[in-house]
Amino acid sequence: MKFWGVRLLSFVLAFGFVYGLDVVTQTAFPNLYRLAVLAGLYVTLAVSLNLINGITGQFSIGHAAFYMIGAYAAGFVSQHMYASQPLGPVLWLVVMMAVGAVFAAIAGIVVGLPSLRLRGDYLAIVTLGFGEIMRIVVQNVDPLGGAYGLNVKPFGEPPKILWLVWLLAVLCIAVCRNLLKTSHGLPFIAVREDEVASAAMGVKTSSVKVTAFVIGSAFAGAAGALLAHSETFISPDTFKMDVSFIILTMVVLGGTGSITGSIMAAVALFAIPEWLRTMQVMIPGSSIVAGILAVGIMVSGFRWVQNNYHESVSKRIGAYLACVVGAAVAAVVLSFVLAFIPQLAQQRLDVAMLRMVIFSMVLIILMLLRPQGVFAHHEFSWDWLSKVLRARKGVTA
Amino acid sequence: MNETVLTLTNATIRFGGLVAVNNVSFSLQKGDLFGLIGPNGAGKTTCFNLITGVYRPTSGVIDFKGQNIGGLPPAKIATLGICRTFQNIRLFPALSVLENVVVGAFLRHTTSLASALCYLPPSIKETRALRQEAFELLEVMDLSDVASVRSADLPYGKQRRLEIARAMATQPELILLDEPAAGMNQKEKEDLQSTVRRIRDDFGKTVLLIEHDMRFVMGLCERIFVLDHGEEIAQGPPEAIRNDPKVIEAYLGEAV
Numbered sequence: 001m002k003f004w005g006v007r008l009l010s011f012v013l014a015f016g017f018v019y020g021l022d023v024v025t026q027t028a029f030p031n032l033y034r035l036a037v038l039a040g041l042y043v044t045l046a047v048s049l050n051l052i053n054g055i056t057g058q059f060s061i062g063h064a065a066f067y068m069i070g071a072y073a074a075g076f077v078s079q080h081m082y083a084s085q086p087l088g089p090v091l092w093l094v095v096m097m098a099v100g101a102v103f104a105a106i107a108g109i110v111v112g113l114p115s116l117r118l119r120g121d122y123l124a125i126v127t128l129g130f131g132e133i134m135r136i137v138v139q140n141v142d143p144l145g146g147a148y149g150l151n152v153k154p155f156g157e158p159p160k161i162l163w164l165v166w167l168l169a170v171l172c173i174a175v176c177r178n179l180l181k182t183s184h185g186l187p188f189i190a191v192r193e194d195e196v197a198s199a200a201m202g203v204k205t206s207s208v209k210v211t212a213f214v215i216g217s218a219f220a221g222a223a224g225a226l227l228a229h230s231e232t233f234i235s236p237d238t239f240k241m242d243v244s245f246i247i248l249t250m251v252v253l254g255g256t257g258s259i260t261g262s263i264m265a266a267v268a269l270f271a272i273p274e275w276l277r278t279m280q281v282m283i284p285g286s287s288i289v290a291g292i293l294a295v296g297i298m299v300s301g302f303r304w305v306q307n308n309y310h311e312s313v314s315k316r317i318g319a320y321l322a323c324v325v326g327a328a329v330a331a332v333v334l335s336f337v338l339a340f341i342p343q344l345a346q347q348r349l350d351v352a353m354l355r356m357v358i359f360s361m362v363l364i365i366l367m368l369l370r371p372q373g374v375f376a377h378h379e380f381s382w383d384w385l386s387k388v389l390r391a392r393k394g395v396t397a
Numbered sequence: 398m399n400e401t402v403l404t405l406t407n408a409t410i411r412f413g414g415l416v417a418v419n420n421v422s423f424s425l426q427k428g429d430l431f432g433l434i435g436p437n438g439a440g441k442t443t444c445f446n447l448i449t450g451v452y453r454p455t456s457g458v459i460d461f462k463g464q465n466i467g468g469l470p471p472a473k474i475a476t477l478g479i480c481r482t483f484q485n486i487r488l489f490p491a492l493s494v495l496e497n498v499v500v501g502a503f504l505r506h507t508t509s510l511a512s513a514l515c516y517l518p519p520s521i522k523e524t525r526a527l528r529q530e531a532f533e534l535l536e537v538m539d540l541s542d543v544a545s546v547r548s549a550d551l552p553y554g555k556q557r558r559l560e561i562a563r564a565m566a567t568q569p570e571l572i573l574l575d576e577p578a579a580g581m582n583q584k585e586k587e588d589l590q591s592t593v594r595r596i597r598d599d600f601g602k603t604v605l606l607i608e609h610d611m612r613f614v615m616g617l618c619e620r621i622f623v624l625d626h627g628e629e630i631a632q633g634p635p636e637a638i639r640n641d642p643k644v645i646e647a648y649l650g651e652a653v
Contacts, residue, residue, distance in 0.1 A: 003518060175514050183503050183524040184513035186492070190500045193489035200449055200483075202475030202504035202567055211510065257491075377491050 022163035040165035041223045046250040046266035048219035054256035056212035057192025059124045062131030068239035070100030070221025075152040075228035082154035097222040104221020112213030139236040149235025152228040172219045255373030260380035276355035285347035290334035298327035400427040408457035417443045419627040432618030440627040441607045450474040480569035482560040490549035498531035501566030538562040574606040
């Protein structure tokens with residue numbers, strides 16, 4: 001059977017990839033190990049939220065709640081039961097992932113049911129409220145550690161589970177991709193596109209929506225279970241509203257509905273602030289103001305090119321480069337000029353301190369220049385890329 | 398041929414104090430080409446919404462092949478064999494033309510979601526079969542050349558035709574067309590007339606359609622039902638309707 005051969009090969013390749021990633025990170029970049037684990041978890045979270053938000057179009061902004069439910073359910077069970085059962089650490093972790101997934105999936109049904117009657121902004125408010133309610137409940141339940149948090153150290157030392165984290169991410173991606181590859185994915189998109197019309201075509205809109213919530217939250221729950229074990233400590237503060245918003249940002253920025261977009265946005269948005277955190281460079285305030293102004297100039301230039309300059313691809317790229325160069329020159333000149341204002345020049349700030357400012361600026365710029373997300377509804381593929389480039393050329397032809 | 402498909406008996410719906418459809422009764426035989434006409438706001442689309450389950454009738458019975466479907470959910474009614482198009486086109490804009498039709502055909506899927514999520518052979522095979530089926534339908538509807546185009550990018554007339562194709566893909570017994578000729582030019586209207594005839598003659602469907610264009614309806618339908626202010630004012634073959642004083646009054650106003 002050719003089919004099963006290919007299937008087996010892809011399993012082996014996926015497993016080899018995640019295991020290789022683990023070994024390489026452990027030996028070559030031990031400092032990055034924890035970050036690589038978190039990045040993998042964010043990929044899972046973004047792709048699973050993309051199923052709910054992007055593919056099915058149910059605007060949910062409480063994804064951190066499912067993450068938290070999975071983490072606490074698995075953490076609590078693990079802490080109390082690991083010692084009294086025969087499974088080894090790896091199998092136990094797999095079981096814990098299932099526990100986290102089941103609990104989060106049940107929560108997904110609870111949130112999915114109101115989504116049958118609410119749409120758009122109203123559903124967003126409900127999911128947001130659900131996330132906060134769950135967090136505050138956990139904060140006040142003493143067996144779960146309350147505000148102090150919960151220790152999850154069933155194995156003594158933290159387990160090396162980068163490979164398991166990324167295996168979950170690959171599984172989540174595979175499930176979403178399979179859904180879109182078969183005709184079973186079409187009802188999900190149909191519900192996003194037009195609920196009334198899809199119902200008239202015989203799509204059971206209620207069960208589609210609840211299914212999306214269940215699958216999406218189950219993956220978030222499994223990710224939570226792995227987070228609890230790899231961090232060995234979780235507290236309600238780990239799952240604040242801003243986590244939900246970061247995941248949502250990843251989905252929107254990558255392009256709602258695009259799996260590859262979510263993956264890339266998850267890695268990028270997780271990496272940028274972490275990378276900036278390591279930049280311990282002091283910059284005078286005048287240069288910061290100059291930099292912000294220069295970015296403003298560059299973005300307005302880009303927007304002008306986007307809207308008014310319909311030349312060939314090479315000319316457009318040239319125009320964009322001119323904007324970048326112009327902005328760089330403006331930055332140098334402005335920082336020189338602004339240095340004459342002593343209040344600005346004497347104030348020195350650390351880049352690491354500014355990381356959230358830079359992060360939000362990147363978001364604003366991307367939303368200004370490409371509001372439909374980097375990949376819009378598309379998936380990244382070389383075919384798609386070449387089509388886009390050819391279409392651009394077609395403007396002048 | 399004399400098999401009753403759909404019967405409305407005293408169907409009524411009230412929105413607060415407004416009676417949108419009042420005591421409407423008519424019945425469709427298998428293979429009918431039935432027209433539903435009336436001035437603006439007469440309650441024609443509301444009638445469609447009653448039949449397809451968007452609204453629940455306040456009173457009265459809507460009988461489809463011996464089963465009262467009044468108040469069933471729309472998806473259930475679609476499964477039973479009634480499908481519709483919309484007055485203001487409601488395609489799935491981001492999906493391709495072919496995929497739009499597959500959504501209709503998906504009604505008859507047999508594989509489970511779990512099998513699709515694991516990408517198992519049965520669901521792959523089914524996907525292929527449904528796409529093939531949809532493509533054949535597109536060929537019949539003369540849309541196969543634009544199969545991979547995003548449906549939002551289609552010209553207006555083709556969008557209307559795609560809506561009919563999508564409804565046909567559910568393989569309904571009864572197909573409801575809500576103003577299919579709206580906004581079309583004369584040539585497109587003639588094409589549409591022959592398409593609707595083919596739906597009835599070649600596919601054996603029963604057709605119920607709402608239309609404002611009198612020439613279109615009179616030339617196409619064998620029986621016509623006239624609604625005004627939610628009530629029946631006439632029912633019968635086109636010639637009788639054309640000369641009915643009540644109908645003329647409803648459309649042109651009272652004789653002086």
